[in-house]
Amino acid sequence: MAIATSAPRRRRRGPILPVLLVAPAVILLLLFTFAPAVYAFVLSLLRVHVSGGLLGSSTETVFAGVANYVSTLTDSEFWASLGRMLLVAAVGVPSVLVFATLFALCLDANRARLTGFSRLAIFLPYAVPGVIASLLWGFLYLPATSPIGGQFIDYFGSTAIFFAVANVAVWGVLGFNMVVLYTALQSVPRELFDAAQIDGASELQIALRIKLPMIAPAMTLVALFSVIGALQLFNEPTTLKPLTNAISSTWVPLMRVYSDAFVNNDIYGGAASAFTLLVMTVGATVLVNVIGNRLSRRSAR
Amino acid sequence: MTAIAQTPRRAVARPSRDGRPGSRRINWVATIILLFGAVYCLVPVLWILIASTKSNGELFSTPPLVPSFDGSFFSNISGILSYDHGIWLRWAGNTVIYAVGGGVLSTFIAAAAGYALGKYRFRGSAFVFRTIVAAVLLPSVLLAVPQYLLLAPVGLTNTYWSVLLPQLVNPFAIYLCKIYAEASVADEIMEAARLDGASEWKIFHSIGLRLMAPALITVFLIQFIGVWNNFLLPFVMLSDNELYPLTLGMYGMIMPTGGQPNQFSLVIGGVFLSIVPLAAIFLSLQRFWKVDLLSGGVKL
Numbered sequence: 189m190a191i192a193t194s195a196p197r198r199r200r201r202g203p204i205l206p207v208l209l210v211a212p213a214v215i216l217l218l219l220f221t222f223a224p225a226v227y228a229f230v231l232s233l234l235r236v237h238v239s240g241g242l243l244g245s246s247t248e249t250v251f252a253g254v255a256n257y258v259s260t261l262t263d264s265e266f267w268a269s270l271g272r273m274l275l276v277a278a279v280g281v282p283s284v285l286v287f288a289t290l291f292a293l294c295l296d297a298n299r300a301r302l303t304g305f306s307r308l309a310i311f312l313p314y315a316v317p318g319v320i321a322s323l324l325w326g327f328l329y330l331p332a333t334s335p336i337g338g339q340f341i342d343y344f345g346s347t348a349i350f351f352a353v354a355n356v357a358v359w360g361v362l363g364f365n366m367v368v369l370y371t372a373l374q375s376v377p378r379e380l381f382d383a384a385q386i387d388g389a390s391e392l393q394i395a396l397r398i399k400l401p402m403i404a405p406a407m408t409l410v411a412l413f414s415v416i417g418a419l420q421l422f423n424e425p426t427t428l429k430p431l432t433n434a435i436s437s438t439w440v441p442l443m444r445v446y447s448d449a450f451v452n453n454d455i456y457g458g459a460a461s462a463f464t465l466l467v468m469t470v471g472a473t474v475l476v477n478v479i480g481n482r483l484s485r486r487s488a489r
Numbered sequence: 490m491t492a493i494a495q496t497p498r499r500a501v502a503r504p505s506r507d508g509r510p511g512s513r514r515i516n517w518v519a520t521i522i523l524l525f526g527a528v529y530c531l532v533p534v535l536w537i538l539i540a541s542t543k544s545n546g547e548l549f550s551t552p553p554l555v556p557s558f559d560g561s562f563f564s565n566i567s568g569i570l571s572y573d574h575g576i577w578l579r580w581a582g583n584t585v586i587y588a589v590g591g592g593v594l595s596t597f598i599a600a601a602a603g604y605a606l607g608k609y610r611f612r613g614s615a616f617v618f619r620t621i622v623a624a625v626l627l628p629s630v631l632l633a634v635p636q637y638l639l640l641a642p643v644g645l646t647n648t649y650w651s652v653l654l655p656q657l658v659n660p661f662a663i664y665l666c667k668i669y670a671e672a673s674v675a676d677e678i679m680e681a682a683r684l685d686g687a688s689e690w691k692i693f694h695s696i697g698l699r700l701m702a703p704a705l706i707t708v709f710l711i712q713f714i715g716v717w718n719n720f721l722l723p724f725v726m727l728s729d730n731e732l733y734p735l736t737l738g739m740y741g742m743i744m745p746t747g748g749q750p751n752q753f754s755l756v757i758g759g760v761f762l763s764i765v766p767l768a769a770i771f772l773s774l775q776r777f778w779k780v781d782l783l784s785g786g787v788k789l
Contacts (some may be wrong), residue, residue, distance in 0.1 A: 205689040206605035213602035214656035221624050224635035231638060263614070291521075291526050300519035302527075309527035309771060313536065315771035317718045321762050323743060324533045327540065332755065335536050335553030354710050359530065391516070417593065420630040420645040423720045430744050442721070449634050450725070470626045473708060 225466065231459035232317050256460035266436055266461065272350070273440045277418035280354035284414045289407060291362070293395045302324035307370075311363035318360060318423035325356045326431045337352055344432040353435075354426045361417065365410045372406035373399060383410050408480025419469045422446075441465050534764065541761040545754040555653055565758035572742075579731060580738035584717065587652055587734050590715040595657045596705055598713075604697045607673055618667065624660035627667020631709060633721045640726070651726040652734070656716050662708045669704035670697065679743050704775045717767075 235252035260266050291310060295303050313321065327333045328341035330353055343352045376399065384394050422442040429435040437451065438444040445465065449458030542715060544561040561773060569577050605611075606618050636655045640646050645654075674697050682692045698705070723737045730741060742756050 203609075203689040205693065206609035206611050206614070209601035209605035209693065210614075213621075213658050213663055216598065216618060216654070217624055217660065218656040220636060220658065221627055221629070221632065224632045224639050225627060227639050228635035229634075249612055278770065287526070291523060294523045295519075295554050297519040299514060299516040301515050302520060302525065303523065306527040308522035310523075310530045311532050312768055312772065314714070315768050316534075316764055317720070318738050319776075322762055323532075323739060323760050324537055324764075326743075327753070327757065328536060332549050333540070333553065335603065336532075359533070362526075364531065371725070416613050416628060420628055422630065423718070423765055426720070426724075427740055427743070445631075445634050446721070446725070449638070455638055458634060460629060464547055465625065466631050469631060473626055487693050 191412065192387055198289070212345075225463075228459045228463050228466070232463045234457050238359055248452050252456065256457050257464065259457065260460045260464055266441070266444065269441045269444050272326045273418065273421050275350045275438075276357070279325055279351055280357050281411065281418055283358045283412040284361060285407065285411055287358075288325060288365035288369055288410055289400070291366045291407065292373055292403075293399060294368050295366070295370050296399065297375040297391060297395070300362035301469045305366075312365055313359050314361065314364045316360065318357070319427045322356050322424045322427035325352070326428050329428075329464070332433060344434045345440065348432065349434045351422050353421075353428065357421070358473070361414070365413065368410060369406050374404040404450075405480075406482055408476070411480060412473065412476045415470065415472055419472060508646040534768075537757060537761050537764065540757045548753055561754070563589075565754050566762065569756050569758040569762060570634065572755060572759075576730065576733075576738065577762070580733050581763075582703065583649075583732060586649065587656075587723075588713050588716040591653050591716050592654050592709050594653075595659055595662065595712050596709040598658055599662035599666045599708055600698060600705055601702060602663045603668075603694075604670045604674070604693060604701065606663070607667040607670030608676075608697070609715050609760065620658045621663050625643075625664060627660075629656070629659075629715075629720065630721055633719075633725050637725045645720070647728050647732065649732060652723050652732075653787075655722060656712075656719065659712060659715065662712060665708060666704060669701055669741045671699045673704070703777075706774075710774065711779070737764065 233252055233254075233256070235255060236247050237250040238247050291306075294300055295307055316324070328336050329338050331338045334343075342348060346391050380398055380402075381394050384398055389397070420442060421440045425439045426443060427437050429437070429439070437447045441461065442465065445458050445462045448461055449455050452458075536553065538550060539556045542556045542558070542562040542565075543551065544557070547557050547559075547561065550687050581643075602621075607612055608620075632655070638650055639649075645651050665701050676747065678696060678700075679692055682696060682786060687695075702724070716735075717736070720736050721738070723732075724740075726738065727733055730738065733741065742752060742759065
């Protein structure tokens, strides 16, 4: 009897292995994700206090409360950098969504040719990292080397620069998102299209009325990927910066965090900007998710 | 996979239209739209291919889309390979360490954690899983500067570890592995192995990992691309250019030119060399991508 009860209890307490397996991930997550976020928050509440004494001035770190946040949030350059980032996102995110969907629908269309080649070609830029892609496009934009009319169009003009930066980012992620949407299309039951076709629906009608609503959840995912990517915009403007004066060292918020912390040596202000950005990103992620879920639920009805 | 999925559909769709076998006309609209997309994506790569055949002078004097055949290609390539005592190859080696080494390690970490969370209930497992889901919301790029601030006091910055360690754990990868483990590693198989006297560890590495292999390849590719793409972390962490990955090294080469064209052909040679081998590896691994895993993962 005692043996019979102890055996299942040992099983229920479970072997030690799962704890060991999950331990490295948990430890690394605590050390390199949660600790930096908490540390950034702590730093953002501090400031350097310079006190003049008899033996010259000495510096000490003191509690600053929300002073760093106030100076970040009242700094017009912070909002300007956020605005520039949103402009790039306003160009880039809809472009990715529209063109990735368009290409996925074309790949899925009946009787389209050369689909294997096109799919591969559009996916290829995903293998090119943002920095290399920016160098690549930088040469295409520069008047001296441009094969795409940089001699006549100023790609680094005050308006064009937003399109130029967004274009580099879109070029890199279009293929990946296209494949996500195409895969979603492939999992839609084929009988639906056949039934619609028998009823006389055209290819275009099937695409708009049946395929689009069916892949709405995947489109939400693409929008989410793109918005999160836009909020982390850094590689492209930083790499294009040496080529043009149109990009300042605080052009997007993440560049500002970097220059606060490393150029101006104000790690407390930088930590406050970083934490503000973190909160905004989490908020935007939740928002896109909620909107997307609501939209796809409505279209499913 | 595409071909397999489409063939039966075409076979059904054709007679259902009007029974006419001649309706195999090409869908020109879709084909042309796709070709436009392909051209947009290929032109920059094609240009770098052409530009890499030119000397610095020819870059500005000859038409942009006409290649040159005077052997500048080889002098450009040998120029970049011998630049600063062959530092480019060192950068390439570092990239392999960061992206492949880090990618493999983090795939195993995610696989172990995902398997444990998916196949076992233990004290705190639900809490751990909820924490990991919450961590998906914290984008790692935004944490690069705080990570530097945290690593600086312990003297870990400007080392290989400073770039490797922060990227070893990816909450999204753990999440994918958990879902895949739940779906692909059947309880019955594990129970049968237990009855045969296999240890839990043996069940994990000889059954669990093998059944999760398709997901692990995708997770590795996601990690690989993530590390290869992450510019800010090495940018913040590293000051010694012997430790740079390719992206940072190439950025450092364009930086001092300040848009001045004297080093352009060298940088172009470097960009060309960075893209070609990677594109080749990537395209050959393409069929192992399981993107449905990504879209399926969010539905659950």
